[in-house]
Amino acid sequence: MPVGPTVTSGMxxxxxxxxxxxxxxxxxxxxxxxxxxxxLAMLGWxxxxxxxxxxxxxxxxxxxxxxxxxxxxxxxxxxxxGAGYTSGGGTLTVSTGEGAYIKIADxxxxxxxYYEVSGVSSDSVSVVVLDGSSDANHDNGxxxxxxxxxxxxxxxxxxxxxxxxxxxxxxxxxxxxxxxAVSGTSESIEKYGITNEFEREFAKKFQEMLIRLxxxxxxxxxxxxxxxxxxxxxxxxxxxxxxxxxxNSNAIRLDANxxxxxxxxxxxxxxxVYRAGGKPTMIMASPLQVRVMDAWATPYIRTTRSEDxxxxxTNSYLSRFGELEIVMNRHMQDSDLVILTPEYVGIGPLxxxxxxxxxxxxxxxxxxxxxxxxxxxxxxxxxxxxDRAHAWIYGLSTDLS
Numbered sequence: 474m475p476v477g478p479t480v481t482s483g484m485x486x487x488x489x490x491x492x493x494x495x496x497x498x499x500x501x502x503x504x505x506x507x508x509x510x511x512x513l514a515m516l517g518w519x520x521x522x523x524x525x526x527x528x529x530x531x532x533x534x535x536x537x538x539x540x541x542x543x544x545x546x547x548x549x550x551x552x553x554x555g556a557g558y559t560s561g562g563g564t565l566t567v568s569t570g571e572g573a574y575i576k577i578a579d580x581x582x583x584x585x586x587y588y589e590v591s592g593v594s595s596d597s598v599s600v601v602v603l604d605g606s607s608d609a610n611h612d613n614g615x616x617x618x619x620x621x622x623x624x625x626x627x628x629x630x631x632x633x634x635x636x637x638x639x640x641x642x643x644x645x646x647x648x649x650x651x652x653x654a655v656s657g658t659s660e661s662i663e664k665y666g667i668t669n670e671f672e673r674e675f676a677k678k679f680q681e682m683l684i685r686l687x688x689x690x691x692x693x694x695x696x697x698x699x700x701x702x703x704x705x706x707x708x709x710x711x712x713x714x715x716x717x718x719x720x721n722s723n724a725i726r727l728d729a730n731x732x733x734x735x736x737x738x739x740x741x742x743x744x745x746v747y748r749a750g751g752k753p754t755m756i757m758a759s760p761l762q763v764r765v766m767d768a769w770a771t772p773y774i775r776t777t778r779s780e781d782x783x784x785x786x787t788n789s790y791l792s793r794f795g796e797l798e799i800v801m802n803r804h805m806q807d808s809d810l811v812i813l814t815p816e817y818v819g820i821g822p823l824x825x826x827x828x829x830x831x832x833x834x835x836x837x838x839x840x841x842x843x844x845x846x847x848x849x850x851x852x853x854x855x856x857x858x859x860d861r862a863h864a865w866i867y868g869l870s871t872d873l874s
């Protein structure tokens with residue numbers, strides 16, 4: 474005997490049955506023009522055909538609303554004197570904290586003088602002038618270099634050593650959420666070149682969200698979740714590059730004091746990052762500051778008589794400290810420029826308990842003659858080695874006259 478369909482009385486909602494499943498839409502990132510999200514694109518997003526593999530470029534998976542990662546570094550082999558030294562004094566005073574980098578029997582070079590370390594007490598370093606070297610005065614701020622620990626042939630093991638500890642840095646996750654609603658009438662009206670009104674509105678809204686995520690990744694300021702979670706002025710927010718670089722007193726940065734960007738400003742910061750151990754490969758700036766850099770290149774451009782195109786486009790900047798790609802970002806303030814080591818920057822979703830909060834869509838119950846859906850994502854950002862691998866120049870003049 475044939476079995477008929479199961480009939481349920483009442484109205485079926487979009488939360489019934491299979492409609493309750495949320496849909497991951499992060500692969501839609503690949504369809505976004507990379508010029509709209511140049512910073513996210515640099516982090517690996519928008520890789521055509523990659524099915525959004527770049528949507529999570531964190532080095533440490535985010536399992537909590539407070540995301541913590543570790544920064545490590547080598548024991549520094551150079552520093553500066555924290556006080557002047559008089560020839561024959563026998564004690565070098567190094568800058569605060571740098572005594573931890575030095576141990577007995579290390580060979581130090583200050584200026585043209587070579588010393589052997591005979592004792593270390595905090596930042597006071599007792600030294601003996603090595604044979605073949607003559608002692609001399611040294612100014613406060615003079616550079617010292619560690620040339621290695623001196624050892625005798627067949628010497629036994631020593632119990633003196635130094636190392637660096639892992640330092641932890643944290644950021645917070647931020648929820649990005651928008652809703653889309655299209656009336657039944659609007660979906661039923663034929664429009665030239667548009668076959669699905671809801672999908673068109675959905676794609677536009679998702680692109681808007683990515684642009685806002687791009688801006689938050691650059692200028693976001695970190696804030697932990699408030700205890701009552703009801704005050705939107707104190708809501709949990711992720712910190713972007715500005716939080717870790719522009720507003721970090723320990724970071725490499727420069728206040729241009731409304732002066733025009735010069736090549737010296739740029740190279741000075743590149744050198745500072747290089748000396749700190751960074752290997753920058755990217756400059757990100759507004760269209761205005763890119764025009765300033767293009768102007769530097771103009772005197773060095775030569776064209777043949779057959780050349781029928783004029784103008785200058787600078788895609789990279791080559792210096793002794795490396796070749797840096799120049800990324801033009803319309804979302805950067807005209808007064809800012811950032812030097813980055815991209816391998817130390819990442820962004821990705823909260824993904825604890827195997828549940829990724831990468832962008833997903835959730836249907837909203839029908840409450841009238843319209844179709845509705847929500848787009849949600851919860852993301853955080855890593856800026857690793859923020860004090861050494863990157864630099865921020867701010868307060869640049871925006872006057873091109």
